[in-house]
């Protein structure tokens with residue numbers, strides 16, 4: 001990336017994926033303008049269940065390669081309940097993209113915003129500010145139907161493989177500690193918790209062992225351990241005590257939804273999937289086709305994912321303008337909640353997709 | 367079981383397993399006395415991490431066979447953080463027992479008791495009354511270290527197998543629907559939710575397909591579906607809407623702790639593991655060796671597990687006295703919370719193991 005024009009491959013996908021992608025990219029442009037005008041170029045790519053229904057392919061010809069050449073990929077949402085593979089699983093080209101581009105680091109923040117729903121009775125829930133780091137290329141998803149790797153699949157029995165490799169796990173834990181370092185600048189303290197089931201599974205004892213090995217390179221970061229079942233319980237009892245949590249793919253899928261649930265649900269759940277050479281950004285919510293095009297979807301998860309994308313590009317290109325644009329978006333949303341200028345319908349407020357987007361723009365332009 | 371003397375194999379295990387087993391079996395006897403005196407005979411079996419440290423074996427010679435001959439097995443808790451296998455995993459003879467005795471149906475109730483901690487802000491949390499049915503012999507635990515089945519285990523990579531079989535899954539879903547029928551008598555309505563990840567994994571689409579096949583035999587029971595990640599979120603948003611939830615082993619491990627966390631944590635988390643010919647009952651909490659012997663452990667999870675055991679024996683032997691004794695325990699605990707006569711230290715109250723046990727006895731004797 002030598003120029004300061006960045007290419008973003010855009011897969012709007014299905015359902016509300018379309019509504020929220022439009023909102024997010026619009027906000028990204030407004031924030032960049034405010035920050036000082038680094039330009040993004042958007043390259044649309046067709047993919048998803050709707051596209052599959054029309055064409056029999058889940059992504060347009062050459063789409064994966066084009067996405068691979070872009071500086072980042074933005075994805076809305078993929079999937080339609082009525083469009084399935086023969087085995088009953090969903091159309092999931094994005095699972096293939098995670099693997100193909102080696103997007104091992106699934107970054108899923110969960111942060112309490114003022115006046116956004118908090119489900120826990122304890123007032124300390126207002127302090128929740130954590131990131132689930134979900135390994136996103138192996139673990140149990142090594143065996144996702146889209147990869148065709150079930151070792152046994154008969155009418156009597158199906159087996160899946162869960163795979164943990166040293167190479168990926170080392171990178172993942174390094175990513176976790178570096179993320180904690182970055183968060184430490186803002187928050188003054190930082191901790192990485194290794195979430196596993198090392199008491200029962202060799203793969204998980206292996207995962208934890210590598211965590212220990214890598215942690216010695218980051219002596220200034222506090223480290224912790226938790227079994228995944230106990231972690232689920234601790235998210236109910238004291239989620240405000242956690243910062244960065246690193247875990248296997250399937251565990252991260254479950255616990256990131258749980259963490260999101262504590263602070264407003266999937267309408268706020270941003271997600272970045274990051275590898276050594278590629279990054280894909282998407283709201284963690286689904287395509288909710290029942291409400292598509294009705295101005296009902298909460299675009300904030302997508303907008304926050306846009307900020308994650310800007311942050312990723314900023315790191316990759318050592319570009320301060322991009323970093324500033326990311327911060328502008330984050331601050332606008334935080335401030336918008338604090339002042340009740342952002343009131344999503346999803347949370348009992350009066351604002352749909354367009355009104356929220358407009359207000360975030362007002363907040364950014366100041 | 368032709369006589370009315372029932373044999374219970376008792377594995378106290380490690381740590382507070384010892385404290386809470388004593389409490390639970392005492393209460394079971396008091397309840398039986400009150401209900402009309404069906405006798406239990408307790409057969410102690412040594413097993414656990416402490417036993418392993420002494421002897422190099424995790425269960426006494428002939429212990430598994432003896433447990434297999436008993437009418438039921440009661441287990442306190444097993445595991446000591448300092449005693450591990452060479453691969454870093456814990457001493458887990460109970461995982462082997464689950465498999466050996468084919469204890470596929472892991473029954474884990476989560477019910478809100480009056481005045482017990484509820485973590486959610488929504489007042490409807492007081493209505494939580496559900497059962498997680500965790501398949502307990504296969505799924506990802508097929509590959510638990512204790513079974514020695516990792517297909518790949520090198521310094522660079524470890525793989526595990528997740529296995530779903532038709533035979534076990536059919537029995538599991540039947541168990542779920544029958545449990546719902548039984549609960550319907552008490553609650554007037556009943557629903558079974560199949561929790562899976564059928565959108566991504568063939569094994570899970572298979573699990574759901576078998577759910578559908580078996581459900582037609584139980585047309586009077588409502589059925590529902592949820593993906594495991596969405597279910598974790600729904601436990602935050604609306605846990606009071608669920609009744610019986612049936613799922614794979616690892617998912618059930620995580621979601622049952624989560625469900626337990628909503629209604630007081632592991633100190634209330636009872637567990638039964640039931641097969642066609644055997645049943646094992648244990649509190650779902652760990653051995654907490656740091657507080658063992660200090661009169662601090664909350665014995666209620668163990669006592670409630672004792673009630674599950676009585677209920678199981680009652681069904682197995684069509685014995686009304688046993689069923690009555692189970693109900694006597696459940697009612698005593700519910701009433702004890704409602705009247706604040708039960709105030710566990712764990713929940714900020716003033717009662718330790720012995721005081722709670724004494725008070726449950728008082729409540730039973732009336």
Ligand SMILES: CC(C)[C@H](C(=O)O)[C@@H](O)C(=O)O
Nearest residue numbers: 079092095253284565566595
């Ligand atoms: C839709 C599904 C394939 C996906 C996943 O499990 O990864 C989703 O749940 C997510 O969390 O991104």
Ligand SMILES: CC(C)[C@H](C(=O)O)[C@@H](O)C(=O)O
Nearest residue numbers: 199200229445458461619650
């Ligand atoms: C201790 C461990 C082996 C066990 C399990 O995972 O089954 C425990 O977490 C449980 O839930 O009973």
